[in-house]
Amino acid sequence: MKQLYLENLPELPFNVTEALNQLRISLGFSGENIQTVMVTSSTPNEGKSFVTMELWKMMAEIGSRTALIDCDMRNSVMGDTVGFRTNDDLVGIVHYLAGKADLKDIVYATNIPNAYLIPVSTNVPNPTVLLEGKRFQEIIDVCKEEFDFVLIDTPPLGSVADALNIAPKTDGSLLVIRSGETPKKVVENSINLLRRTGAPLLGVVLNRADTSKNGNQYYYNRYYQYGYYNNESYYGKK
Ligand SMILES: Nc1ncnc2c1ncn2[C@@H]1O[C@H](COP(=O)(O)OP(=O)(O)OP(=O)(O)O)[C@@H](O)[C@H]1O
Numbered sequence: 001m002k003q004l005y006l007e008n009l010p011e012l013p014f015n016v017t018e019a020l021n022q023l024r025i026s027l028g029f030s031g032e033n034i035q036t037v038m039v040t041s042s043t044p045n046e047g048k049s050f051v052t053m054e055l056w057k058m059m060a061e062i063g064s065r066t067a068l069i070d071c072d073m074r075n076s077v078m079g080d081t082v083g084f085r086t087n088d089d090l091v092g093i094v095h096y097l098a099g100k101a102d103l104k105d106i107v108y109a110t111n112i113p114n115a116y117l118i119p120v121s122t123n124v125p126n127p128t129v130l131l132e133g134k135r136f137q138e139i140i141d142v143c144k145e146e147f148d149f150v151l152i153d154t155p156p157l158g159s160v161a162d163a164l165n166i167a168p169k170t171d172g173s174l175l176v177i178r179s180g181e182t183p184k185k186v187v188e189n190s191i192n193l194l195r196r197t198g199a200p201l202l203g204v205v206l207n208r209a210d211t212s213k214n215g216n217q218y219y220y221n222r223y224y225q226y227g228y229y230n231n232e233s234y235y236g237k238k
């Protein structure tokens, strides 16, 4: 299998690791046959990729063979965030969907034991047709056989239909909400959109929640809470 070295794997503060760990455990209790989970949000920059990558690492650490499929084909930043290094040509999901690569060429083992990655490698302006083709379903089916768990990072719901296309092919989705930023109406609209896909909404992740004040967040309390560590971005400000 091809190898990808992830150069930038910072340690997270304890409370963030703990909140993510609770999310991982909650996800484990969300249903018996939940194996493929899509992560999305309503608007850009709410923390989808951050949550997906951290869950991926944690699941791998506890010994689950976990694949992360980067489906943010328009604007993938994963390579910049974790700093890919590989001796092979970086070939990714777009190559496979376009019929230019085999599955074995796009699945990478990483320096995190049990963590496998299908990267984007080349951003494309309009992946809709690619996502609707049968090759995308094939990736999901093969990953389900090969791995214990599959996480899928996507673009935001408010911008493009990609996540709505992906959701029905998965066992369920997680909606990431940036605490204090995303309006309640926007979140409600996203929940309705996801419900209409027929795939279960497994939970909502309240990202960057300031757990020190229990102000006006009752609306979110029904869902997973995911910790806060500061108002700055962890991997650098956007
Ligand atoms: N809980 C957090 N604490 C601190 N920084 C965070 C947190 N969650 C995300 N960030 C940072 O915020 C920025 C945006 O996060 P991320 O890229 O995960 O968002 P996204 O929803 O995937 O954005 P996009 O819509 O562009 O794909 C990143 O720099 C990330 O490191």
Ligand SMILES: [Mg+2]
Residues within 6 Å of the ligand: 048, 049, 050, 072, 077, 153, 154
């Ligand atoms: Mg992202």
